[in-house]
Amino acid sequence: MKRLHLVGLIAVALCAASAVHAEGDKTRGRTLVYTCNGCHGVPGYSNVYPEYHVPHIAGQNEQYIVNALKSYRTKGGDRKHPTMSAQADSLSNEDIADIAAYLSSLAK
Numbered sequence: 229m230k231r232l233h234l235v236g237l238i239a240v241a242l243c244a245a246s247a248v249h250a251e252g253d254k255t256r257g258r259t260l261v262y263t264c265n266g267c268h269g270v271p272g273y274s275n276v277y278p279e280y281h282v283p284h285i286a287g288q289n290e291q292y293i294v295n296a297l298k299s300y301r302t303k304g305g306d307r308k309h310p311t312m313s314a315q316a317d318s319l320s321n322e323d324i325a326d327i328a329a330y331l332s333s334l335a336k
Contacts, residue, residue, distance in 0.1 A: 251325070251329055252322075252324075252326040252327070252329030252330070253325075253326045253329060254326070254330045254333050255330075256326040256330075257326035257328070257329050257330025257331070260319075260323055260326055260327050261327055264285065264315075267282045267311075268283065268284055269286070285331050286335070286336060287334050288331055288332060290328045290329060291328070293327065293331055294324055294325065297316045297319060297327070300312040300315070301316035301317055301319065
């Protein structure tokens, strides 16, 4: 009976540990987005080549930002853009989490 109880406690502990989601540091993220604001913070900004409207990312969903930056960082990923790939390559997973936490906390 004690063994069954112990196995149950271990199972609960493992489930709880896997459910923990590390949140980014908004304060640190605020210092990291200065480069992002150069394009994503300019109202009505369009890229010259290839021409497209640069989206505002303030207020964007946190997980969306994380996924997008990691996709730019991955060679052969779904998202391909020379500038964004170069920026994402310079970021650690912690940097990405912090940037996403900060940007998602802003009003749209």
